[in-house]
Amino acid sequence: MDERSLRERLVNAGVDLLEEVGAAELGLRAIAREAGVSHGAPRRHFPTHRALLAAVAARGFADLRTEFATHADPDPRTRVDHLARTYLRFAARRPEMFTLMFRHDLLEGSGENLRARTLPLYRDWIDLIAACDPDRPRETALELWANLHGIATLVANRSIELIAPGTDTETLVRTTVARHLDRN
Numbered sequence: 001m002d003e004r005s006l007r008e009r010l011v012n013a014g015v016d017l018l019e020e021v022g023a024a025e026l027g028l029r030a031i032a033r034e035a036g037v038s039h040g041a042p043r044r045h046f047p048t049h050r051a052l053l054a055a056v057a058a059r060g061f062a063d064l065r066t067e068f069a070t071h072a073d074p075d076p077r078t079r080v081d082h083l084a085r086t087y088l089r090f091a092a093r094r095p096e097m098f099t100l101m102f103r104h105d106l107l108e109g110s111g112e113n114l115r116a117r118t119l120p121l122y123r124d125w126i127d128l129i130a131a132c133d134p135d136r137p138r139e140t141a142l143e144l145w146a147n148l149h150g151i152a153t154l155v156a157n158r159s160i161e162l163i164a165p166g167t168d169t170e171t172l173v174r175t176t177v178a179r180h181l182d183r184n
Helices: 003-021 028-035 049-068 076-093 095-101 115-132 137-156 169-181
Strands: none
Touching: 003 028, 003 049, 003 095, 028 049, 049 076, 049 095, 049 115, 076 095, 076 115, 076 137, 076 169, 095 137, 115 137, 137 169
């Protein structure tokens, strides 16, 4: 097996295990076992646990970007609605991945330049919001993303059902987008 395919196999095993055991239990030995390699094999590609977690998180960002790309409507407002709902669905469907992706305390110093993956996503978001709100795109983009991220975190942590049972999260997201984009 070449080194590139071993690295990919280890990341795949980490992605597969993440939702099952969570980031706190996602160790190098468990991933090696899942990938069918010796417990020392991950160290050739991932010198630290953080490095492996960051590679798994990078896959999450790539998957999210792929999901965002599935909707290319020419109307920017329609795209914002789609991206907001996609973000929420991603958090609901892959809560452990969603949580890991934003655990910068775990991923910092990992050697996996996650900023190179996250900043382009956020710049695209600002550009899209600018098409909807040309007067204050940066402010609106940050406010709306922060609000949507909060909702997605509540969904990923399954807290929304505790604090607001029966909430239709799709409607909540549409209402949130409207409040930010229809202020004028």
